[in-house]
Amino acid sequence: MAVLEIILVIFLVFSALMAVYFDEELISIIFLSIFSLVLTALYLLHKAADVALAEAVIGAGLNTAIFMSAISQIRHGDSD
């Protein structure tokens, strides 16, 4: 249990650092999504099912979609 938690926390920090480190937006977004996923697992480990559900749905699902649509707008550069 404790080992699993430590591994997950390390993953959490790693994905957060990677999300900051890369300049490419797409990679950052994917790492953020991984971050949310790991966070969901951590929440579940601590028996916070409600928060885990919210984090999975919003952090890993919706946020990624919204960020993707935002960067697709940036790529096309048609922001008059």
Add this chain to the structure above:
Amino acid sequence: MDIRILLLILVPLGTAFLIPFIDLINAKLRRFFVLLGILLESYLIISIIINNFQQLKNGEFFLQYYLGGWHPPLGITLAMDALSLVFAVITALSLFLIVIYSIGYIGHHEGKYYVLYFLIAAASMGAILTADMFNIYVFIEMLTITSGALIGFKRTQEASAAAIKYLIYNVLAGLLFFLGVLIIYFNLGTLNMADISQNFASLESGIQLFISAIFLTAILIKMGIFPFLFWLPKSYDTAPSPVTAVLSGVLSKVYIYIFIRIFWTVIGFETLEALNLNVLLLDLALLSSFFGHVFALQSNNIKRLLGYSSIGHIGMITAVIMLNTEAGFYGGLLHIISHMFMKAGLFVACGYLLQYTRSHAYRDFKGVGIRNRSVFIAFIALLLSMIGMPPLLGFASKWYVLMAFLEARSYFGAFIVIFGSLTAVIYYLRYIAKGFEEVKLTEDDLKEEIYSRPLLSVLYREKIVSFITYAYTAIIVGFGLGFRFFDLPLRMSIESLMNVERYIELVLGG
């Protein structure tokens, strides 16, 4: 249990929720609906004052409401003491004037504008009335999101950039605030302000310092005190004038209220003194005031200049409150009231004066005064009040602030007050002189002028807008002559602010 203080929050909230429905039915009804909402709000405030006037006089004024029927510390409590009453009254008055101004000024996307406006109204009322830490965070978040959207209202590149900058700074501040609330809950197991206040002294001093520092950083960012002021001028400049009036007239004052509430009622000034934060904060605020006035001197843009001057005044208010003397509170609260009306009035007047100019820059200010003579005179009166001319409200409040600094032997503070007035003379007179400069309009200019008036095309709209400017000037002149009017509410609010034990007792026991 007085339901009216709950309705103070619910009326603007319900108005905001209903506006999209009204839009779907008939967009023309919206304007009357908005007026109805704000009139109802004013009625509530007035009825609260009238019904409780005797208690207010005796210093016993206190109303509260238990949401969901849960008594503290279990549920959320709304509480209104004399200090909240003063802030609620001036906030409601400002919101009332600015919404009428908006009816004349805002020409497009009115539906969404009013939704966001009423959400700001609800959130500022909520932040003033609540007695619960997490609830105050919720309302701060609401204020941030809605005002951020309104800063980007013009949808130009500049406006979007300013809105994003504003959101980054303020969401960060909100997160810090949230962290503070979390740590408080973790350590004390309660969120009710009175309950926290009772138990705060039992914490270790390291944790006390940590919590105080977090709240301090969050609120300093929100108020725009020195190290964190860089979001402010840009967003004041690019937002439409009524929004700027709300930002400077309502939001910054609400944040000052939260500042007072947290550092006097919840954390307690003794704790700050024990942690030596008060001296630091006093100097920081005075420095911020100094920098605000210096930046204002070199600014070439009228709205940005007013933003910098706001920084100067808010720094001064924070400093004079930090003295923690009765005179300090008196001057600070009076200056909050006068600054609220002066700044909102100035931005409102700016919105009228700058409607035909190409930009807000200094060179485009040429000839503005000749074209709209009467409004420009009102504008000058407001500027003089900012400087501190004797018969106006600005003089009275600055006088009390100066006296408070002298009484506390804080000569640097007194110097800052006088320095602010003197620099204000320089930077405002520049604009007044420019405004009276003759300008010869060429054919092209005239043509451009006609095309560039999408906002105030209809006559009655222009009437409304100038009327509100005159109303602000009348307030400044009238209360400047009769500033003793504020004597009773200010003394009562200082009493309730100083007497923390009574607040705790009333919230927890009442």
Add this chain to the structure above:
Amino acid sequence: MNKLMKKIMISVVLTGVAFALYQNFSLMPEYQGLNEGLSNYIIKSGLNDTGSLNLITAVLYDYRAFDSLGESTVIFGAVSGIVLILSRKMLPVSSKGLSFIVKRALGIMTPFIALFGFYVITHGHLTPGGGFQGGVILAAISIIFSIVYGSAFDYRRYSPQTKTLFETGGALTFLGLGLAGILMEGAFLQNLGFLTAETGTLISAGSIPYINIGVGFKVGAGLAIIFYSMIQKTFEEDF
């Protein structure tokens, strides 16, 4: 070089903040379990007070329902702001969507996603979940429609007007239940006593399921509107 300097600066600041946080969190007392403060009371008598098996929902929609009203209002404000800033006078641009296989597969899956969303919303007082989470799942359907079938399909199925109607309807449901609390029980957002039933059944826990439904519609429609206004230039909504 400049970029490297910036990164080094940022990492120094972040390390400093992390160190300060660590320093202060280590000062804090050991977590004493749930024996102290409000949490103890809520665990002991939350079920009795509210009739909701899921105590988190009990806190969110009963003890501190006013906060939930505020939070959903934040989403309402964000939606209004985003629509305000992003809406432009342009015809909707539509993509053709993805391939036939994806369309068919998601055509089969979508009803189940919707069912799951409604389940999470309506069983908020019994199992983990609630209005916020279920609402986001419902919003995901609209997002799937836009991505897989093209945004014109989404526009035809659920026009922005419908979504606005759902959103404000949800908000007004929440507010209306609160006002009903004043009329029937005496305090804003107080749990409606006449709706309570046997604990553990679907229709129990007073007004909590209905508030959940309101929040679910509000959040779902709101987030769908946000996504919709981000992927394309919407119609001007009002003038």
